Amino acid sequence: MAQNPVALARPRRRQSELRAPASNSRGMWLLLVPSLIPVVVFSVYPLVNGVWLGFTDARAGRNVQFSFNGFDNYVKMLKDELFWSSFQIGLVWAFSVTAIQFLLALGLALLLNSGLKLQWLARPLALVPWAMPSVIVAILWKLIYHPDAGILNGMLHSLGLITDSINWLGSFELALPAVIIVGVWAGMPQTTVTLLAALQGTPAELHEAASLDGAGAWRRFTAVTWPSIAPVAFAITALDFIWNFNSFGLVFVLTDGGPGGRTLLPMLFAYQRAFGNGEFGYASALGNVMVIVILAILGLYLRRQLRSAARA
Amino acid sequence: MSTTRYLFTQFLTHRYERHQMTVHRRTTTLLAVAASTALALAGCSTTNTEATGPITLTFSSPAFQDATVKATTDIVDSWNKANPTIQIKYQKVDPNSVHDKLVTQFAGDSAPDIIQDESSDLAGFTRQGYLADLAALIPDGVKKDIPESVWDAVTYDGKISGVPTIAQVYTLFANTDALTAAGISLPTRDKPWTWDDLATNATKLKPAGDGYGFAWSLKSPALGLMSSGLAFGGQYLSGGTAKPTMAVTDKELEVPKRVKALLDSGVMAPTSLAQSGPEILPGFFAGKYPLILAASYVESQLEQKAPAGFNWSMLPLLKGTTQGQAANPQTLSISEQSKYKKEAMKFIEYYAKAENIAALSEGDAMIPASKAAAEIVTKKLTGRHGWENILAASSQLVDAPWNKADNFPRFKTEIGNPTFQEYLGGKIDLETLRQRLVDGWRKANE
């Protein structure tokens, strides 16, 4: 992970710290053991095992027995329409949520950074979705989208914009956009706070110098603000993309992949395969492909970003 | 994992170590108190599990409507009072994910001893060896009280893996005042509506402006469409084996085609395509559509929620060439993992007593499998909201061809539901629907 986004954004720190005295070093290693064992047993091992399961025909059963079957799962996947549609939906979902999240968060961060009043209300609101379980966020929006008792239809009705209830989460065309909005709402805080922190790291003198030069708002943004927050912006969008592509709980509760599979994200599809159908091997193979997709997209994204950083 | 995200943003902004250094001491105290309470609670809960003496059997049920939950609770409570050595622990499960939950439970060796499910879901579990063969365990009384044809629906390769209790049908509910106002008389059991009559009357009922004549809750359309298709002789599957073959002919397509026509002519409310039974009720009450087709269990919601002065009734099953629908009864099974199969059967025997089944039947508006229970219900409910029409339907139920197919549950959720929805939603034509169903079935059985 040489190109990890955190390393990109984070300056090297405290390299000057001294090594602990040699006599203590064995004792200190002992201190690591209580955390090392569980991590190895319950996360490193399962991860390795999970990747391997993707190359087996494992099925759920009282005794999970499985044998290596090479690339069978992947060959099967190529012929599986649901695989193609779910990954396509997953990419549309992840790209749109990430992009909209970023633009909205950038706007909000800029506003929060420009000394307006109402901060007492805006700031906590910008953070609240963070502290809420995804299940509750989903319920929140289900209540808004509800075709008969939801406020969204209610407002459209009273404005005279619609005469018939719209089933937001049940319509082929509207379901994906509707869940994307929920995704944006739920994920905005982390992006907003990150960008805001980056903005506050921008020296005010630069802005002042720029405005003395007579630069307009847009010019100031492109010349001063953006360059100073760009590394953080790239890192947070990369992370947002990973999280969104791997997202599960929100859409599971909102639509469970429906209607007609129109919101079946890759994780939902994999979960359905694993725990609805017992296909542990195939589900793991789907997981492996998800990793490859993420790494490929991340690679492209960060390479461009590194190159442009080198040019600058 | 919102908090992990939080920390990430902290990394990105490498600020947090400077700003978190002070948190009130009061919170520390609060946490200490919280911690000790939690540990104490955890302690309590662990001591409970090592009980000796009486055995405890778990019983999972997807019942969710107030009346049925109450009936189930009453059955379990009265049993527990009478049988101190065999205690039953009632677990509620989400009716929308019974199958998924069971797959997970069987795989995790954590299945309940007694499992309520429906017969169309049992074939695969039976053949995978998760469900005990009840043939030798079922007491004669229970055996005789349920018609042989219903037992057929739960027998797989000679093994009986569930005791049928109550069965649902897809039935029409009518806003009777609206029908009267439109000069439409209610159908009778001798002269039930055909699908043609439904189309005619629904069209007549559609108001000139906003509103519709008819709605059908088709959020998960496969089972309802396929079951109703039996009235036109649409079998879908044939062979009666674990992996039967699928054929989709004009007979099978009859019901989907008719529903599509109602949608296209603006008679059927398109919102109902994506709604479950209970969800279409507000529109029914508000007069948006005076006729709805839904699974019979919705009756209980109507009973509870219908506004005062709202008159309604269940109508006889719709007729195609027959009034046939699939017998897909609720069942009680015993998991192979259970250590106490005999004791579990004793509870099932108790549960299957006529009065109990009658109470459940009333709660969910489903047809009792037991003849004795049917008598009780008939006596009690005839004349109320068209109950007699539902009870009469028991003779129309046929052993559905998909009851024996291992991969039907998977086909239903992965192929059936989305494909029918796409067809009704106007995304694909009839030929594509046919092709996708046949291909999908083949793939599900590969």
Added chain:
Amino acid sequence: MKPKTGTRIAQYIALGAYIIFLGFPLLWLFSTAFKSPPELTKLIPTILPVNWTLENFHIAFGQSNLFLALRNSFIVATATAIITTLISAPASYVLARSRSRVRTVSIGWILVSQVFPFVLIVIPVFILLKNLGLINTLVGVILVYVVWALPFTLWMLQSYIAAIPRELEEAAETDGASRAVVLWRIIFPLLAPGVVATIMFSFISAWNEFFFALVIIQDPALETAPLLLARYVGAEGLVNLGPLAATALITTLPSLLVFAIIQRKLVSGLLAGSIKG
């Protein structure tokens, strides 16, 4: 540097839009929780209840396993928070004080664990827990939560430790104190705020977690609050919107509360500049 009035107005309009977008769903949940059944089925609902009622809360507490689920969530979240912090405190000391590869590895691991979708991990974990007889137990859930919270608690705590000057320790050691005494007497008290923050973070993440619990817990009596809600919203909740909203409101309060406590500090740090404006 003062922006023009026009710009200011535009900014306020934009901020207002944000406030509505972010806050309205919460207001609607709140309002639904206090509405009576007839109000809930009105085709054109009002934003606030006409007749406020506590009925939904009565139903929520009366009919479902809400108390049990809250208790389970509380046990799981508290145990996770405490165990995680206990085992990560010593390790974080090593991470902070030794310039070893362990540091790089641990950061690397945090990242890797984000890229991998949970479906890859949950199946082996499921099989593992099953073999240990821990499927369908709170202990199983706690174990998994502890492990997945560890990288973060390690990282948080180590940065608190790194901020404690080494000279303090060295001075104590030259005075003849043993290392254990130094850790206990000097490092630990200074670390208390960090420990509290860490505990709270792991508490919230455990309180909110859904996916692992969905797979591990099968018995409704052991359900955590998010599981209860997900089950409730499936069939019952759709016909009982009021109690559903009330349950959701109750469930979200603890994590909001904990969040509010730490957030005051965090926000004031992170967003301090915006107040000074």
